[in-house]
């Protein structure tokens with residue numbers, strides 16, 4: 001290929017990729033009902049009867065119908081479709097005491113981190129966050145994702161129409177790149193940047209490509225004052241938001257910089273997604289060595305220790321003996337790891353990501369993916385979500 005054809009090919013490639021994105025978005029956005037331009041998860045009657053009770057025995061059809069009538073939820077015939085908002089109204093009605101109780105007084109902060117690219121950080125963050133909001137029946141978790149990665153994976157997953165020119169991002173807040181009116185406090189601005197999603201109780205503090213400027217900003221601060229506490233860059237934001245949530249999951253980039261130092265300093269837990277292949281574990285090993293060195297610095301800066309270091313093998317093909325062996329040894333390497341299983345490889349994860357969702361943004365009856373694939377992925381990840389929920393309860397007791 002000569003230079004001209006190379007250039008033409010690259011331009012065609014870029015145009016095709018852009019066209020695909022536009023096509024995908026137009027399918028998704030047609031008739032969307034949630035504030036982020038996506039759809040609320042739908043449940044048919046049988047799924048709804050199961051989703052509103054703890055345990056395996058669904059609510060009887062008669063009881064379900066009478067609860068819906070009592071709560072003014074439209075439910076006519078056997079094949080009624082309700083959405084996740086109705087499911088939550090019914091759960092609130094059936095478990096009023098436990099669902100009204102705050103899960104935590106202050107958010108637990110989890111940094112999801114691995115400097116190796118593509119290990120599943122963003123997928124893990126989004127899956128755990130959506131699962132905590134949709135799968136735990138008897139408690140109502142308030143969950144926030146902070147998108148700390150200028151690649152903005154979470155932002156584009158949850159907000160297909162995000163306009164980074166008019167909307168503020170985490171980078172804008174850190175750099176104080178906003179104008180306050182006289183009645184507004186910094187806390188008001190921070191809260192106003194958090195956006196609602198199609199999953200009730202799951203909010204996202206978005207990122208954009210422009211957030212790469214934060215590094216420049218922090219370097220300038222350090223040039224002016226070498227003692228500037230860059231490790232505390234996220235503290236003002238987190239101290240405001242931890243009042244409003246039970247858990248904050250920080251999705252981090254695969255590069256280390258001052259903001260990453262701040263994320264590791266503000267976190268009280270970490271989740272390290274790893275891919276169980278030889279090459280990936282080599283890089284993860286380097287990351288863990290690096291983390292140990294960085295942690296030495298964090299201790300000097302006053303960090304009190306992580307409560308959990310959850311190593312999570314991701315996209316694991318459980319029919320591969322090698323992958324399972326590597327995954328087991330990685331999980332066992334952290335005695336503070338309480339995840340007992342892997343995040344399995346699943347086509348459902350990939351396909352639903354294309355539709356701007358996770359395996360918990362859709363129900364089996366929505367027919368977007370084969371039932372077995374989605375059910376296996378949902379059942380397997382439910383174990384991870386239960387462990388995370390347990391950690392959140394346990395840490396709250398310890399904090400009191």
Ligand SMILES: Nc1ncnc2c1ncn2[C@@H]1O[C@H](COP(=O)(O)OP(=O)(O)OP(=O)(O)O)[C@@H](O)[C@H]1O
Nearest residue numbers: 117118119120121122123254315343344345346349
């Ligand atoms: N359980 C899974 N099953 C199938 N595919 C998966 C799974 N987890 C992650 N993937 C795929 O692996 C790829 C990388 O995942 P992801 O973007 O979450 O990694 P990352 O660590 O956030 O990457 P980066 O370092 O660039 O931020 C994505 O295409 C994602 O769809």
Ligand SMILES: [Mg+2]
Nearest residue numbers: 121122149153
């Ligand atoms: Mg990512």
